[in-house]
Amino acid sequence: MLNLAIVQPTVVGNGWQPYCTVPFKGSNCHTSQPHLNYRHSGVNCPALFSSHSIFSFNTMTAPPDAPDLRPLLDLGVAFSASRVLLTAVELDLFTLLSRGPLTASEIATALKLHQPAVPDFADALLSLNMLTREGDGPEARYSNGPLPAYYLVKGTPTYKGGFFEMCAIRLYQYWGHFTEALQTGRCQNESHPRNAGAKDVWSSIFGTDEKLEEFMQAMGALTNDAQRELAKKMDWGTVSSHLDLGGALGLLSCEVVSANPHVKSTTLDLERVSKLARKNIARRGLTDKISIASGSFWDWPFTKADVITMGLILHDYDLEKKMVLLRKAYDALNPGGRLVAIDHLIEDDRRGSVPALLMSLNMLVDQEGGFDFTSRDFDGWVKEVGFDHSEKIELVPPLNAVIAYKKGS
Amino acid sequence: MLNLAIVQPTVVGNGWQPYCTVPFKGSNCHTSQPHLNYRHSGVNCPALFSSHSIFSFNTMTAPPDAPDLRPLLDLGVAFSASRVLLTAVELDLFTLLSRGPLTASEIATALKLHQPAVPDFADALLSLNMLTREGDGPEARYSNGPLPAYYLVKGTPTYKGGFFEMCAIRLYQYWGHFTEALQTGRCQNESHPRNAGAKDVWSSIFGTDEKLEEFMQAMGALTNDAQRELAKKMDWGTVSSHLDLGGALGLLSCEVVSANPHVKSTTLDLERVSKLARKNIARRGLTDKISIASGSFWDWPFTKADVITMGLILHDYDLEKKMVLLRKAYDALNPGGRLVAIDHLIEDDRRGSVPALLMSLNMLVDQEGGFDFTSRDFDGWVKEVGFDHSEKIELVPPLNAVIAYKKGS
Incomplete structure (x- = not known):
């Protein structure tokens, strides 16, 4: 089966063989019950990937001094780790847990979540140091980690979650079109025709004075x-x-x-x-x-x-x-x-300013x-x-x- | 002006004052040329943020022992850092640079990018250790950092970029609906009605045997x-x-x-x-x-x-x-x-398996x-x-x- 999912192995040292063309010897196969179930197969569309035939001839072995792949994979899949936190803020999980530890099942009920998905969600937040957990299995109870307890509980003076809410409902999506922003110089937010429906999101933030004030307090919390x-x-x-x-x-x-x-x-x-x-x-x-x-x-x-x-x-x-x-x-x-x-x-x-350069690219988006x-x-x-x-x-x-x-x- | 963008300050120690209600003394204002230019203002929609009136009374000072906010902000905006890398792979920037160092302007021309955006893009990749740069200003020339040089140049036996291409054109977007996946248990990929148009993306990956093989080689590169x-x-x-x-x-x-x-x-x-x-x-x-x-x-x-x-x-x-x-x-x-x-x-x-838990949540999506x-x-x-x-x-x-x-x- 095709695997379309996040895989994160590291490279181990192995005998390095430069890639080479192995002579084509013909084939010898056993077939049985041909079956094809790819979703949406068969339509030929403009290629996003160009073809590099040499690629399929390689032996895929890594030299002993291959650099550690993990930092690259960590950065490449960081969007999903980031999204787990943003969704937790969007659902206001940390305010819920500030009232006392809860089991995965209790979290699912309180936040109206799909029960079977909650243990992975909560344990991912645990492994990202955003939650703590007492016990194991269905009876285990989750609490806020130190950072969310301090910064992500609504109604406390140290709440800084407003910015993450903005990321959760706006910026994450608009950055999905960063490639287009880079190609066209065009803004990818509510002003883009693609996002005509996003008007509602915007209004939900600024529709009333109360919401506008809450939003500005949240933004102010980060600059104050x-x-x-x-x-x-x-x-x-x-x-x-x-x-x-x-x-x-x-x-x-x-x-x-x-x-x-x-x-x-x-x-x-x-x-x-x-x-x-x-x-x-x-x-x-x-x-x-x-x-x-x-x-x-x-x-x-x-x-x-x-x-x-x-x-x-x-x-x-x-x-x-x-x-x-x-x-x-x-x-x-x-x-x-x-x-x-x-x-x-x-x-x-201009060599080490990650947050400032990301901010500048955020302006582009x-x-x-x-x-x-x-x-x-x-x-x-x-x-x-x-x-x-x-x-x-x-x-x-x-x-x-x-x-x-x-x-x- | 409202700031909707990524801000990443850290907390500094300051005299801690518990939040309190200051008596309302009335106001004294100078107004001039009232002007309102919010995009999409005025429509009241279902609230995404609940109101917490106590919040606006706080003095927003941090105690001396406030935990460092930066790890939280780093994780919260990691989606944008991740997206910068994914877009670089999608545009095949690293294969381009494998042929020799280029200026920002040359990169823009070769990849058909919006010229003014390229220096920030390239310097963001530099600050994320994905590129190196010789010189400063418009004449500066960019080269691949060690990891992209080894793993992200197409046509080499060590190319592992296929997975990032998948993230760039599919998974990043579908994870944008992770909240819904968590609420409904429903897959957010091409099978979701919202993504009816995404059929083209899928076909561009699997439309021909050549593309299918290239994709499987790319995925295989990560598990081999x-x-x-x-x-x-x-x-x-x-x-x-x-x-x-x-x-x-x-x-x-x-x-x-x-x-x-x-x-x-x-x-x-x-x-x-x-x-x-x-x-x-x-x-x-x-x-x-x-x-x-x-x-x-x-x-x-x-x-x-x-x-x-x-x-x-x-x-x-x-x-x-x-x-x-x-x-x-x-x-x-x-x-x-x-x-x-x-x-x-x-x-x-189930306490420290970030990649495995993210993978499991990726299955949900x-x-x-x-x-x-x-x-x-x-x-x-x-x-x-x-x-x-x-x-x-x-x-x-x-x-x-x-x-x-x-x-x-």
Whole structure:
């Protein structure tokens, strides 16, 4: 039978024989009850695989010094390990287990799952260190591993699962068309005609203010540590006014004025979002410190400020739009002012930045024209619009900041 | 702006504050040019996220002893890293680069890719250790890293990319519906109504004998090391006759008779496949040693044998069908004979078998009713059909073998 499934052997040392053509000697076969049951066989379609006849002549032996195949297989099938976690978050398994250990059968009942599939699902999560298990067999009870217990239980202050929910219901699928994105440069998300039906997914995230807020809290949970670091690490001593562009719920403004009470901060985002920012800022008792502005940063005339920040904004756009924003920020800054961009900065040597490079490719899949950049790229752009110089500061890698300095008067 | 993209910060130690409800003080906002540009906003759909109002009251600070978030994020976004490799194999980038180093621009031209996306793609592969790079910037030239150079260049005897091609064009997408598979127990592959159009993909793999053979060579490349190990490691001294069920191109039979020239082997597979097996066996000059039988092992009356083998067969089926095959094998074995199953055996404690458990979940996604098993499961089944005892032998983990012994007469 054909095996279409994940196989993950390693290479063992064996006598190495270079491939060679063995003379064709004819054949001698016993046949019995011919039978063919391939699904969808018989239709000839454009080839995805080209033919390499030499291939079928090889003896498939590996030399003693063959490199270990496993890292390649691990990366090649990592999508399935990743998907197991994303589905667990999507089903909210970890919140369920936070209430107490459950058997596979109890999990199946609570989450309405196909009973026979649950032990493999749970034990795969166990082997990936996401669950723990007490006992064996049908009576065994599963609990959350340390990481999901801390980060993936909804309703706790440390929940960071919102991003994984997004991956589970959107990004995983859209990355399935990464090849096309690479061939065409075209976004593969809801905007692609193929995904006309995905409108529902999008609406389920943003359909109500409550959902929108929950989503932004979830996304904010992943960037808030870097924002807090910026509020502490950068010198805010001489800063009177701060403007955060695309500030979402105003989390960065909250961090800035909490750590630097002399600063007056303004957070700008679209009207529907800024309504939520107002609520969030009020809850934190910072209403007097932070102004909330509604509008698109493309249209809104930036107020004068000593520091302008953009967190995960610049990477959303193509170079032309990036330059428009940088110019606009330059013009709005007071003499001696600073523009700060928080992003997944690619290392200048572009050799080891896995998360930043994946993020940039994610822009290709999910954000028309967007791309991430190095601090050297940023330095070139900001000098072009008039800034004096720039520097990079480490926040919470891979989220870091670049700061562009405008000359004093 | 909303950020929908992959973010991968780590948690840093900060003063831990338990979440609390801050009194609502009212708001004070500046609005300007209200503007809303969310894609697909405004439609209210069934919630995928439930609401947890307490969540929005937290201060999102992490305690000093917060566990490192990075392993969780790495696993959560591993699908995209995996997809980058699969797309590189799908585009046959590594075969292209085996002919000599190329710049990003030359790669884009040769593979007809969107030029601006290629540097991030190539540098992501570089950072994942799949490529190397000489130089920087537009003149930099990329070459294959050691693993792709060895395993992912088509037309070489060590090519193992066929499996990744399958992942790229089939399994990645079907795993996108893993949640549904878990909820319904239903296969998510070409047989699912959603994938009616995927018929073309299937046909492109099996539409011609040449493609079918190439595919089977590719799959065989991943199991052949384990087959060779079985041929060497098991005691074949007393064996006269061997029958391999679902033998594909007859690779296992070739290994058995090469290592144990006294054995007469029969390889059984569907007619279309056994035609190819005949060619392959003839090329290896083993036609006199190996009989080729055509048919389905469900219908074919097994010939008597001292050893019957099934490589990656048993895991394809549900328990009822597994038992039918085991019974049929028992009946066909000579007294003192052995049944050998090569599969991704799940460890008996089901605690650390990531590849085997993912394989079993892959059966859920791609093979109706199929599942992998432990050697203890196997032992129970074979005793039920009359075997005396069984043992596990290590081949090339995670591919291992279980051997069931029939009593002598």
